[in-house]
Amino acid sequence: MVTKIPELGRFAEPALLILVSLSDGPKHGYAIMADVEAGTGRPLGPGTLYAALARLEERGLIEALTPVDRRRPYRLTAVGATNLAEQLHELSEFAQLGLRRLGSPTG
Amino acid sequence: MRPMISLILRLYPARWRARYGDEFAAVLEERPLGPFDVADVLLGALDAHLHLRGLGAASQHAKGFAMSLRIGGYAAILGALLIGLVIALTGGRSAGSDNAAAIALLVALAALLVGLTGMSAFQARSDPWLVWSAFAMTAVGSVVIFIASVSDLAGVGPGDWRDGLLPIGLVTAGLGSALFGVATYRVSVLSRRGALALVIGPVAALSGAIAVGQNAWELGMSFLLVGIVSFVAGWLTLGVAAIRLDRAASTLRPA
Numbered sequence: 491m492v493t494k495i496p497e498l499g500r501f502a503e504p505a506l507l508i509l510v511s512l513s514d515g516p517k518h519g520y521a522i523m524a525d526v527e528a529g530t531g532r533p534l535g536p537g538t539l540y541a542a543l544a545r546l547e548e549r550g551l552i553e554a555l556t557p558v559d560r561r562r563p564y565r566l567t568a569v570g571a572t573n574l575a576e577q578l579h580e581l582s583e584f585a586q587l588g589l590r591r592l593g594s595p596t597g
Numbered sequence: 598m599r600p601m602i603s604l605i606l607r608l609y610p611a612r613w614r615a616r617y618g619d620e621f622a623a624v625l626e627e628r629p630l631g632p633f634d635v636a637d638v639l640l641g642a643l644d645a646h647l648h649l650r651g652l653g654a655a656s657q658h659a660k661g662f663a664m665s666l667r668i669g670g671y672a673a674i675l676g677a678l679l680i681g682l683v684i685a686l687t688g689g690r691s692a693g694s695d696n697a698a699a700i701a702l703l704v705a706l707a708a709l710l711v712g713l714t715g716m717s718a719f720q721a722r723s724d725p726w727l728v729w730s731a732f733a734m735t736a737v738g739s740v741v742i743f744i745a746s747v748s749d750l751a752g753v754g755p756g757d758w759r760d761g762l763l764p765i766g767l768v769t770a771g772l773g774s775a776l777f778g779v780a781t782y783r784v785s786v787l788s789r790r791g792a793l794a795l796v797i798g799p800v801a802a803l804s805g806a807i808a809v810g811q812n813a814w815e816l817g818m819s820f821l822l823v824g825i826v827s828f829v830a831g832w833l834t835l836g837v838a839a840i841r842l843d844r845a846a847s848t849l850r851p852a
Binding site for chain 1: 617621640
């Protein structure tokens with residue numbers, strides 16, 4: 491049974507941002523924060539980051555690798571990649587629907 | 598910074614520290630911590646306790662629990678509107694003797710502190726001391742105003758509010774806002790116009806108050822008016838900018 495990201499409650503949004511950040515390869519905590527902030531222009535606090543990381547790891551969507559100098563990288567699991575692809579497709583369909591209703595030429 | 602990080606880590610449950618403690622400390626050491634990060638970590642510690650005690654489901658659905666730009670934005674707007682309302686209703690004359698006005702002023706300052714915390718993430722990366730000074734001055738100013746209000750309630754305050762602690766508290770809190778404006782302007786986040794208004798406001802109001810004290814009544818009142826309008830407009834503009842930025846980045850919610 492695949493865990494839906496919305497089931498992570500208030501951590502659904504940071505969790506999705508973390509999964510997207512890890513989609514191009516493993517990253518440690520600070521690199522994830524910097525990547526998310528650069529991508530969204532919005533701060534991701536360290537407390538929120540680790541609360542979301544813990545939940546993603548519990549659900550098997552990401553896995554921890556061997557630490558290098560106290561920095562532990564994380565990577566997407568196969569389940570995490572499938573889950574992320576599903577969520578992004580849903581978002582994409584939702585965005586297309588909205589654009590069509592707006593009569594946008596890109597919809 | 599290390600003693601502060603060690604103190605923060607102690608707030609997390611031992612089981613959580615055993616698993617994430619080392620890497621979490623490494624993340625905290627990699628960038629300057631501002632009020633936003635500290636508030637976020639404190640909420641994270643509370644969440645870790647709830648989560649490890651099996652109350653995760655309850656904590657997951659407690660929306661608005663994490664520190665965010667949105668919380669900061671709404672708090673800044675609330676604080677600015679309340680301060681504007683207090684000044685409009687009292688004309689700034691009886692703020693020291695009117696209990697309702699004093700309470701509203703304290704609530705407004707508490708809201709501005711939350712606003713400053715929520716909107717300070719980016720500024721603290723380049724100017725942590727400036728942001729912490731802004732936070733400390735606003736907090737100290739609020740405490741001084743609280744003491745002045747309690748003295749007034751107890752009937753031990755001065756006959757004229759201008760002789761008591763209230764003006765000291767107002768000036769301290771006002772300069773705290775101005776420092777936050779400087780930090781925001783330097784980093785060029787949220788709104789530079791709002792940041793500039795936040796710097797001009799307290800400085801103009803203080804100059805006006807000094808001019809009134811020197812019997813330059815008309816000039817002083819003009820500066821005071823410009824200062825108050827600029828202060829309120831500054832916080833409102835930054836609050837709206839924070840909410841807009843948060844909304845723009847919040848398009849990742851499936852239906």
